[in-house]
Amino acid sequence: MGARGPGGAGGPTWRNWARTQSATPLRVARPRDLEALVQEVTTATAAGRRLRAVGSGHSFTGAAVTDGVQLHLDALTGVERVAPRPDGNAHVTVGAGTRLADLNAALAARGLAMRNLGDIDRQTVAGAISTGTHGTGARLGGLATQVVGCRVVTAAGDVVEVSPGHDPELFELARLGLGTAGVLAAVTLEVVPAFRLRAREAPMPLAELLTRMDELADANDHFELFWFPHTDRALAKCNNRVADDEADQPLPLLRHLVDDEVLSNGVFAVTNRLAAAYPRAVPLLNAVAGRALAGRTYTAGSADVFVARRRVRFREMEYAVPREHVPDVLRAVDRWLRTTREPVPFPLEVRFAAPDDLWLSTAHGRATGYVAVHQYHRMPHRRYFDAVERIMAEVDGRPHWGKLHSLDHVRLAALYPRLADANRVRARVDPTGTFRNDYVDRVLGPLP
Secondary structure: OEEEEEEEEEEEEEEOOOOOEOOOOOOEOOOOHHHHHHHHHHHHHHOOEEEEEEOOOOOOOOOOOOOOEEEEOOOOEEEEEEEEEOOOEEEEEEOOOEEEHHHHHHHHHHOOEEOOOOOOOOHHHHHHHOOOOOOOOOOOOOOOHHHHEEEOOOOOOOEEEEEOOHHHHHHHHHOOOOOOEEEEEEEEEEEEEEEEEEEEEEEEEHHHHHHHHHHHHHOOOOOEEEOOOOOOOOEEEEEEOOOOOEEEEEEEEHHHHHHHHEEEEEEEHHHHHHHHHOOOHHHHHHHHHHHHHOEEEEEEHHHHHHOOOOOOOOEEEEEEHHHHHHHHHHHHHHHHHHHHHHOOOOOOOEEEEOOOOOOOOEEEEEOOOEEEEEEEEEOOOOOOOOOHHHHHHHOOOEEEOOOOOOOOOOHHHHHOHHHHHHHHHHHHHOOOOOOEEEHHHHHOOOOO
């Protein structure tokens, strides 16, 4: 989801999908195999150049920006090995440049699936885990919690296979560390037998959802909600596993086309263009959109339920907050929006995750609710995002590593008890700072 355009003296200009970041790298490298990847890394380190791997360009932050070597892992893709486990699960090793959409298809062909996914499948495996991508499920963790091994190329050009049993500290940084441990060449994931989900989507008043949020999060395998600002209308999405002997209840093709293509993308794009042209009409537009919400129930393969098609370009900020604070956060955002009448045509999204022990996970040590705010790319977002960020600060919110925020390493050190450990490992494996960039320096801080 990156883009290229005319560049300066250093070469072609790269832009991310959201058009919030750009870079003019000195060199663009596309290594054809592991040996070529090692050569690129060792050459950059020896020359004192920065090097950053770039995936699909879906991060809103400067995580992939570099003025040195920009590395594309398009050739390091596909399933390398499948190792069945006694419990029926499997460990699957894939090239780090594999797109999630291709991974899902490859797993399905083998009767396997990821146990949880986010709602976008355009990212590479390496990019998704390195920035803390997650789905929703109060008993489930983010994508990085499904990683059981990594093949990483360090700044010195060493190829290291890391896991919980082999260099566990480097493993921690490799599976969720913004690419600062080195370049991921391959990732081993624990996957599960393929499963179906029954998706139930129902419009509900926001006030009711806020009072029932804990109940719905605990009662469903995967629960999330979408709320249109300036309204009391929200959409509750409850997805649960279907027993193997239960009959399919597929969504009719026409309903799928109308809901997911015409309304969610085509009509929504027109609505946002109207909002950009007539900002004062946003409350009315949202009221119409909220009234148009309709319930539906269907069954499908897990990846088909998890993943949505998002074709309307936007800016996004997402914060992870202690789960018990989610209702208060939404009420505070609602009050600010109603007071200021800030024009926001995009719905807010709320998801959930179990606590985990990953050093840099947004759900580290606490049951977590995620509140994501969006703004159409042709409309100002700064005042809205700044206001939401102030609300998040009151409950010790942690920003998504791949989405817009203003925090730096001083504040983040207070939110992440293992940030110092992450930096200690960075100093060990990248003493020359090959994998640094401005964003890494801002959020993780200088190397010890």
